[in-house]
Amino acid sequence: MLNRIKDKTVLITGASSGIGAACAKEFASYGCRLILAARRVDRLEALRESLQSEFGIEIFVVGMDVTHAKQVEMVLNHLPEAYSEIDILVNNAGLALGLDNFIDDDPNNWETMIETNIKGFLSVLRLISQKMVRQGFGHIINIGSVAGVESYAKGGVYCATKHAVHAITQSLREEMIEHGIKVSEILPGAVNTEFSQVRFHGNTERAEKVYDGFEPLQAEDIANLIVYTANLPLHVNLAESLILAGRQARATKVHRQG
Numbered sequence: 001m002l003n004r005i006k007d008k009t010v011l012i013t014g015a016s017s018g019i020g021a022a023c024a025k026e027f028a029s030y031g032c033r034l035i036l037a038a039r040r041v042d043r044l045e046a047l048r049e050s051l052q053s054e055f056g057i058e059i060f061v062v063g064m065d066v067t068h069a070k071q072v073e074m075v076l077n078h079l080p081e082a083y084s085e086i087d088i089l090v091n092n093a094g095l096a097l098g099l100d101n102f103i104d105d106d107p108n109n110w111e112t113m114i115e116t117n118i119k120g121f122l123s124v125l126r127l128i129s130q131k132m133v134r135q136g137f138g139h140i141i142n143i144g145s146v147a148g149v150e151s152y153a154k155g156g157v158y159c160a161t162k163h164a165v166h167a168i169t170q171s172l173r174e175e176m177i178e179h180g181i182k183v184s185e186i187l188p189g190a191v192n193t194e195f196s197q198v199r200f201h202g203n204t205e206r207a208e209k210v211y212d213g214f215e216p217l218q219a220e221d222i223a224n225l226i227v228y229t230a231n232l233p234l235h236v237n238l239a240e241s242l243i244l245a246g247r248q249a250r251a252t253k254v255h256r257q258g
C-alpha cells in the first residue's frame with residue numbers, strides 16, 4: 001500500500017505496552033515521527049531506543065498520566081517545536097479493573113476506570129481536537145472496544161466507559177467534518193496484552209485463563225488496522241472497525257477447544 005503517512009507526527013497515549021507499543025512500532029516502520037506517552041517512562045525510553053536504532057526516526061518520549069488533567073495540559077501545550085503539529089492521535093490509554101458482580105464490586109475500581117477511560121481520554125481528546133482545528137488538519141483514532149457496543153455481566157462499568165468512548169467518537173466525528181478532520185474508532189475484542197494482568201491486579205493465573213483454548217488477537221493485529229486506517233487517502237474514513245478474534249463472536253462468546 002502507498003505510504004501516505006511518512007514524516008507525519010503521531011501521538012500515541014498508552015504507548016508503554018500492548019496495543020500502544022505495537023502501534024509505535026508499526027508507525028515507526030512507515031517513517032513517522034512519534035510522540036510516545038504513558039506513566040512508565042522507562043518502558044517508553046527502551047522503546048524509543050529500539051525503534052530509533054531500527055528505523056532511524058525521531059521520537060519524543062513523555063511521562064503523562066491522563067488522569068491528571070493539569071499535567072496533560074502542560075505536556076500537550078508545551079511540546080517541542082518539531083512535534084507541535086500533530087497529524088494523527090491514537091487515543092489509546094485505558095484499562096479495566098476487576099470482573100465482579102456489580103453488588104460485590106469495588107467502587108475504587110470504577111473510579112479509576114472512569115478517571116482513565118472517560119475523563120483522561122477526554123482531556124487528551126479536547127486538547128488535540130482544538131490543536132487540529134487550529135492547524136486545519138488531523139486524524140483522531142480512538143480506541144474503543146467491543147465492550148463499547150455491547151455489555152457483559154461483571155464488566156458493567158468497564159463497558160460503560162467504552163460506551164462513552166463510542167458515543168463521544170460519533171458526536172465528535174459529526175463536529176469535525178467541517179474542519180476536514182477525520183475521527184475513527186477501533187473496537188477490538190480479546191487482545192492478548194497486559195490488559196488482563198491489569199484487570200486482575202497482577203493475578204497471572206486468572207489473566208492467562210482469559211485466553212485459554214482459543215487464539216486471541218495480538219497487539220500487532222490491532223496496530224496493523226490502526227495504521228491501515230491512518231494511511232487511507234484523505235477522502236476515505238474507516239469510521240468504525242470492530243475487530244474480533246477468529247473464534248470470537250461477541251465480547252464474552254469465544255469458542256474454546258481442548
Ligand SMILES: NC(=O)C1=CN([C@@H]2O[C@H](COP(=O)(O)OP(=O)(O)OC[C@H]3O[C@@H](n4cnc5c(N)ncnc54)[C@H](OP(=O)(O)O)[C@@H]3O)[C@@H](O)[C@H]2O)C=CC1
Nearest residue numbers: 014016017018019039040065066093094145191193194195
Ligand atoms: N486487550 C484487550 O482485550 C482490549 C483492549 N482495549 C483497549 O485498548 C487500550 C490499550 O489496552 P491494551 O494495550 O490492551 O492494555 P495494556 O495494559 O497492555 O496497555 C494499556 C496502556 O495504557 C496506559 N495507561 C493506563 N492508565 C494510564 C494512565 N492513567 N495514564 C496514562 N497511560 C495509562 C498504560 O501505560 P502506563 O501504565 O505506563 O501508564 C499502557 O501503556 C485500552 O484503552 C483498552 O481498554 C479494547 C478492547 C480489547
Ligand SMILES: CC(=O)[C@H](N)C(=O)O
Nearest residue numbers: 145146147188189190
Ligand atoms: C473487549 C475488551 O475490551 C476486553 N477484552 C474485555 O474483556 O472487555
